[in-house]
Amino acid sequence: MAITLTNATLVDPAAERVETGGIRIESEFIAEVGPSVRQCPGDEVLDCHGAVVLPGMVNGHTHLYSALAAGMPPPPRVPASFREILELVWWRLDRAHDAESIEVSGRIGALDALHAGTTTLIDHHASPSHISGSLDDLARGIDSVGLRSVLCYETTDRNGAGGAFEGLEENRRYLEKCALARDGAHAALVGAHAAFTMSDATLSACAKLADEYRSGVHIHVAEDPCDDQICRGRYGAALVDRLARSGITDAGGPVARESILAHCTHLSGADAQKLSSIVGAVAHNPRSNMNNQVGYAPVGSLCGVQLGTDGIGGDMFSESHAAWYKSRDARAGLSPRQIVDMLGQAARTAGRLLGRTLGVLNAGAAADVLITDYVPATPVAADTIPAHLIFAMGSRHVRDVLIAGVWAMRGRVAILPNEAGVRRQAARTAQSLWNRMLALPS
Template sequence: MALVVDNADVITMDAVTGSEPVTRSIRIEDGVITEIGATVTVNDGDTVLDGRDRLVTPGLVNAHTHSWEALYKGRYDNLPLELWMLYSYPILGVDPLPEDVVRLRSLLFAIESLESGVTTIVDDVLETPGQSASQLAAVFDAYEQTGIRANVSGHVINRPFIDTLPFVTQWLPDDIVRDVRGQATVTAEEYLDYSRTAFAAHDRSAGGRLRYMLAPSAPQRCTPDLLAGATALAVEYDAECHVHVLETRTQAVTAQVDYGRTFVEYLRDIDALSPNTTFAHGIWLTDSDIDIVAEHGVCVSHNPLSNLKLGSGLAPWRTYHDKGVTLGLGTDGCSSSDTPRLLEVAKSAALVHKITDPDPETWPKVGEVLAAATTGGARSARLGETVGSLEVGKRADFLVYDLTTLAFTPRSRLDHQWVYSENGGSLEYVYVDGRCVVDHGRITTVDRDGILRELREAMPRIAEWQNKLDELNGVLHEPFARMYRESLTHPVPVNRWAG
């Protein structure tokens, strides 16, 4: 039997109506939208959802996040990225997380994502000190249980972390330099073999909801053969290749000092750019870099909340749009933004760029922000033909909001209120593949209370583990802080603290 949403206010995000609300009915069969229009077929036995006083939208797409950080929510503040990584991704003394903790962490992240209207996540899963096949399987298993749609990565760093930053080794004790450089790293071929195995085991699992993606961490953190090989393998499997590029001013300095060019130029020169590539962050790019991005069809995930908290700068929103670059929106991880709630990111993206240029013609438009939160994120995830808009033939990932709530009272421009007014309290239902996975704020697919109880019981030992790592890695704080201050004295081609 089919599901019919009857006579609702609908934001389709399609090429015709875009973010403009229209009155529509929608018919869904076997998880696919089969009709959408003023009227649709209703047969005996169909389930009909009355659309009166309801807003129906596409599910939100979180185009860049890290579920590892779900265990670090609210833990750190006032740290620039390079110092923050010492604690959120410690390089000294960390043992692999057991699969049961990985499973709990992933379930927690999926639950909060779904209950806030995020139906698709691009989860750049970084396990420290490295990702095992069983850890990766635990993430996929958790996401299969919850019903979320996800791209899940094998995130990889194959250069010693202290060698990915400028200046810092001169201020580190010799024994720590030896320790970090002595840590095992994978070769490019080992990572590509791991990824081929992961594709065979997990890609397009759960009826196509779950996909594996390549994730070479960043140009400075991976060898050129790994970067180029991951790019080629992503194209071979029609998968996303997710790379952190020029997130901070320090990284712009690293590019100039260690590579003699920008990182975008470097990636172009080693054949590590393609339409399958997504840059996470993409802040400290020059105008010519953005030309290269546009020429190669690269997408960019914009993460303003994380960038603001870490003081990283602001991506050049209007320049990207003017040059035709597809933008998605991402929360980044729960240690750098403290939330997987994409509507918070959408509101910050709509607002923060209004103070970077006095010309209101350059400010983000609500339709652009909503496109980044839906269709743009879907395209960056290689899912543009599958989700992101409400159209015949696409999977039925959609949200139903109650329009009688305070957030939508008085009822005005619904697209504006979705971005600026709604805080999640109006969300009534969340559907993925035509299946109701959230009903009045509660996930329906897993035992929410049991999972949270299990996590609460585990948190004392997790917190003890985190505290020990903080203390152990704190020895690196002052050398890294000195490196950060030294980087501020070096010129870079652009000023992206102004966006």
């Protein structure tokens, strides 16, 4: 049965197109878009009453393992640096995860994203006490809400050689699984924490594994000055040189073309420009960067910048608003169009990895569609789309969501059974997770 949306204000930010009309959805794809689309007997028809319809949003870098972190007990002492934020907060939380808490984190993180109109998640996962099979646990949680995902496991030497090996093997297992399935819902990258917690051998092993599966490496780069400082002090080479030597940012290489570098906050202007022109994408996470007080990436001069939340929820409307206001505060000279392009870049990256066209309202594209209740109170045209997205629209306007042609949310209620019950159960899982975290040696 086809689904037909009528009387919609179709807003396609990537194509810079606004049209009044409808969309016909057949199976998992958009079949028609235009002023009037076919309706056949038996079709499900939804009158949008002039409200804006958008393509689903994509979160270009997140950590669902933090989805149960709101209100968790404070760290044993106040972190005095970015490195201590990792050591005292996030590396204690990720170590406390088990199979159940990972699955629940996936479900709650995906629900949060869904309500904000985010339909695909590019996630970077870590759970050192439960590595093998953890990406399946996470995917199970996300699948129960209906979102698409691109997952990886965070390879690192911070848990010894055994932990690094197990991380690599979890990436390999999931890459193989996704390569066999090729279902458009699941894709894999090779996860790498950051060069400052990885030996040269481990970095190279990540690049080699990505090359084997024609994939890329998803890695944090220069989020804080400590990344380069520790690379020089412990490994005798600059961060950018270590990344290049490993093959991750090998110019023209197949791995670099699919890789995602998260942050790039503390590279020199020349290094940042060079790396961004080599790799698939640079993930910009302005709210996380502000929260961790690590500074502002030179995003105005970079290629392929995509927005991510870095674990601060899944709301890409809010992240784009923060990206805009941060750019203004920093006098970076960005235009609203450049901010909206960062949303489009995340969709292109995920679409390429998933084998689907995401982030556009075209015939043949994936039927990942947001129906809002936002009826523009000022004229909306191709050149004013960014202004409406940044200054007027928000996740509060997202009413119904289709993913791969299937309803994931109707009337602001997720389709998965008993959403309220799922949330109550998650609170119990969160308490157990926090108890395990508190029991860890500080």
